[in-house]
Structures are given as structure tokens and as C-alpha cells.
């Protein structure tokens with residue numbers, strides 16, 4: 204065997220090829236790779252279905268893109284912070300309500316464009332003058348009219364194009380929709396918010412696909428005490444190995460072997476790969492044999508956007524009592540957005556959230572320079588602002604454990620990439636936000652994808668055992684009704 208002493212030991216005492224011998228004595232085994240929401244959901248489901256599960260995680264913490272930080276003395280989320288779809292239809296709702304975790308609803312709207320209700324905005328120009336609310340509302344309506352017009356463009360053109368390109372076509376056809384002066388800047392700000400949703404610039408977002416994801420009812424709610432309690436609850440009792448960075452995945456007829464950075468190898472009947480798309484794209488994990496071309500091209504063709512958070516903690520609140528503050532400007536790159544956490548949590552915290560190229564550029568700065576940059580944006584609108592007493596800066600674009608914030612549809616790529624990414628390859632199963640065609644880029648999408656991969660894995664492994672009825676379905680208490688039928692066509 205090619206393993207080190209330690210890995211021989213692991214192989215002996217850990218997960219074994221359970222169909223080779225002692226079939227009656229052993230439960231089937233699975234290795235789950237990545238302890239984000241998807242991996243934890245999958246691991247927990249299979250653990251409850253009597254599988255032997257080991258969960259390998261490269262970081263020294265669980266949660267992945269759910270990352271609640273407590274260094275200010277209270278929780279703040281550097282990754283996900285909203286439950287998109289505050290309703291019983293959301294697969295995470297039963298758990299969140301059972302844990303008694305409060306939500307602060309920032310919007311009752313079920314659209315990707317408005318995760319805040321209009322009345323809670325305060326927009327300013329670069330000179331610190333507040334934009335009249337009527338103008339904000341009027342341009343909002345116009346923005347929707349322009350989007351409706353882009354839908355006509357979509358029907359007419361067989362080729363896909365970017366949202367920005369579609370806007371240009373609309374302006375050529377409908378000069379009455381063109382804006383000037385302050386109104387034009389407000390329009391750029393709306394477009395900037397749309398870019399924030401996709402974590403990508405308007406010239407890369409696909410016109411054909413941008414509105415294809417399913418929005419759950421109930422609007423958007425902030426997790427007031429942070430998202431981590433949800434993760435911690437799901438992870439309880441699981442065998443999670445932190446600081447285990449996977450570098451190689453070998454699949455054979457009767458099982459898989461997964462090797463981590465220090466050379467240790469784990470073996471099992473199957474593996475669930477719940478890694479971020481950015482990590483799969485980077486090619487740092489060797490697959491043996493290599494993944495089929497259709498899977499590799501799905502990985503290549505996806506876009507991964509970048510959105511970051513620069514969290515500024517002040518000694519007191521000096522800003523208006525609104526849910527967020529915005530700076531309007533000539534280009535989306537120059538526009539800004541600050542979430543006011545004081546409304547939701549009572550803490551004197553503003554969260555600056557750049558996306559797309561701006562986020563990538565800011566990631567090249569030191570944390571101090573990034574925090575200063577965010578503070579300078581704030582000073583433009585509130586010249587009397589006092590400096591923050593503490594700050595936190597995320598690096599989702601360059602962190603080797605993520606390499607991007609979340610998936611989006613690039614121009615010209617088919618929407619069925621999500622499905623292609625999800626479909627298993629032999630005894631390798633795939634989970635993660637990028638495998639969720641209905642709810643990509645979300646925590647509940649990652650959760651559902653984990654349950655789905657677990658069910659798929661359970662069925663296939665137990666089919667081989669011929670003992671399907673001996674084991675519980677994987678969804679346990681909470682998920683049964685939320686998992687769609689496993690119907691696919693390739």
C-alpha cells in the first residue's frame with residue numbers, strides 16, 4: 204500500500220471497503236469533504252442513516268462561508284447573514300425556529316433585487332447631500348421598467364449577452380428611459396445592488412439566466428445572533444477532522460481513497476465532495492481517474508463572483524436610523540453600500556459590502572488599508588464620522604479554502620451547469636451551493652444540496668449492499684419533504 208504508517212493505521216481502524224469482507228458486521232462508510240453547510244448537512248444525514256461518516260475540513264473551523272466572528276464581544280457574520288425566504292418553505296426554517304434564533308426582516312419582497320424595503324434606504328451623493336426619497340423611488344420604478352425591456356431583448360436575441368449590454372440596447376431603443384445627472388447616479392446604484400446579489404459586474408452577468416433561480420416567499424431576514432449556531436447544531440456528534448486539506452481523490456469500483464496534505468489516506472465506500480466551486484476550479488485537488496469531460500467543463504464554465512465584508516465597529520452611532528446607507532455615483536464601481544447592523548442588533552456596526560471587480564481590487568490591500576478605504580467612503584457622506592474602534596475584513600476571493608464568494612451564471616453558459624455539477628460520478632457525489640439549481644449562492648441551497656447528495660449516496664451504496672430497507676432515510680426529522688425527486692437527464 205502506498206500509505207504512510209499513520210495512514211495504514213487510519214485505514215485499519217477507520218473506514219474500510221465495507222463490501223469486501225465482513226459485510227454483515229460493518230455499516231457502509233462515506234467520506235465527506237468540506238465542513239460547510241452542504242458537507243455538514245450531508246454528513247449528519249448519513250450519520251443518522253447508520254453510515255460511518257468522517258468529515259474532512261481544511262480549515263481550523265467549521266462553517267465555511269458561514270463564518271460568525273465573536274472578537275468584538277458579540278456575533279458578526281463575515282460570510283452569509285441573511286435567510287433568503289423567511290417562511291416555512293425554507294428548508295432551514297424548522298431548525299432556525301426550533302433553536303429560537305431571531306431574524307430581522309429587511310424586506311418582504313421575494314425578488315433578487317430588493318433585499319431591503321425601499322423606505323429603509325438613505326442614499327447620498329459624493330458631496331454628502333441626501334438624495335430625495337421620491338427620486339430614489341422614481342428611479343427604482345424606472346429600473347424595473349428597464350429590466351422589463353431587457354426581457355424583450357432576451358426574447359429577440361438567440362445569443363446571450365451581459366446585463367450591461369442589454370441595458371445599452373434598451374437605451375438606444377427607448378431614449379425616454381435614459382437618465383441624467385443625479386437620477387443617472389441613482390440608477391447606477393440600483394445596478395450596483397444587483398451586482399452585489401451576484402457578486403459580479405453587470406458586464407459578466409448573463410441576461411438569459413440572471414432571474415432563473417427560485418426565490419422562496421417571505422422576503423429576506425438577517426440572522427440577528429449570527430448563522431453559526433445553525434451550523435454548530437447540525438455538526439453535533441459528527442466525526443469532523445479539522446486541518447485536513449484534501450489533495451487527492453481516487454475512485455475505484457469498490458470504494459474511494461482520499462488523501463490529505465500530510466499524506467494520510469482515508470478509505471470508504473463513497474465520498475461526498477462538498478467543496479467550493481472556486482476550489483474545484485483551481486485544480487488543486489487531483490482526481491484519479493480524472494473526472495469526465497462533461498463534469499470538468501461544468502466546473503470550468505461556471506462563474507464565481509466575489510463579495511466581501513468590511514465590518515466597522517464604532518464607539519457610538521452617528522448615522523441616520525435607516526437599514527442601510529448608500530453612496531450614488533457615475534459608475535457602479537464607485538457606488539457604495541453600508542448595512543446598518545444597529546437596526547437589527549443594537550450594536551454600533553456598519554458593514555461595507557463591495558462586490559465584483561471592486562471587491563477583487565480591495566482584496567489586494569492590507570486589512571488596515573481596506574478598512575480605511577471603507578471609512579473614506581463613509582466620510583464622503585458623513586464628514587463628521589468618527590474613526591472605527593475595531594474592524595474585520597473578509598477575503599473570500601483569495602482565501603484558498605474558498606477562492607470566490609458564490610456562483611453566478613456567466614454570459615453564454617447554460618443554466619443546467621448546476622445540474623451537471625451535482626450529478627454523481629461513480630461513487631463520488633457532489634454537494635454545495637453551486638450544485639443547487641433552484642437556490643444557488645445561498646445557505647439553504649447548500650443545505651438542500653447536502654441532503655440531496657446524502658440521499659443519492661445512501662441509495663447507491665445500499666443498493667450494492669442489497670440491504671436498502673435496513674437503514675433509515677437520510678433526511679431524519681427535518682428534511683424529508685424538502686428534497687425533490689432525484690430525476691436527471693444527461
Ligand SMILES: Cc1cc2nc3c(=O)[nH]c(=O)nc-3n(C[C@H](O)[C@H](O)[C@H](O)COP(=O)(O)OP(=O)(O)OC[C@H]3O[C@@H](n4cnc5c(N)ncnc54)[C@H](O)[C@@H]3O)c2cc1C
Nearest residue numbers: 237239240241261267268283284285449635636644645646
Ligand atoms: C460575503 C458572503 C455573503 C453571503 N451572504 C449570504 C446570505 O446572506 N445568505 C445566504 O443564504 N447565503 C449567503 N452567502 C452564500 C453562502 O454563504 C454560501 O452559499 C454557503 O454558505 C455555501 O456553503 P457550502 O457548504 O456550499 O460551501 P462552503 O461553506 O464554502 O464549505 C466548503 C468547505 O470546504 C472546505 N474546503 C475547501 N478546500 C478544502 C480541501 N481541499 N479539503 C477539505 N476541505 C476543504 C472549506 O474550508 C469549507 O469549510 C454569502 C457568501 C459570502 C461569501
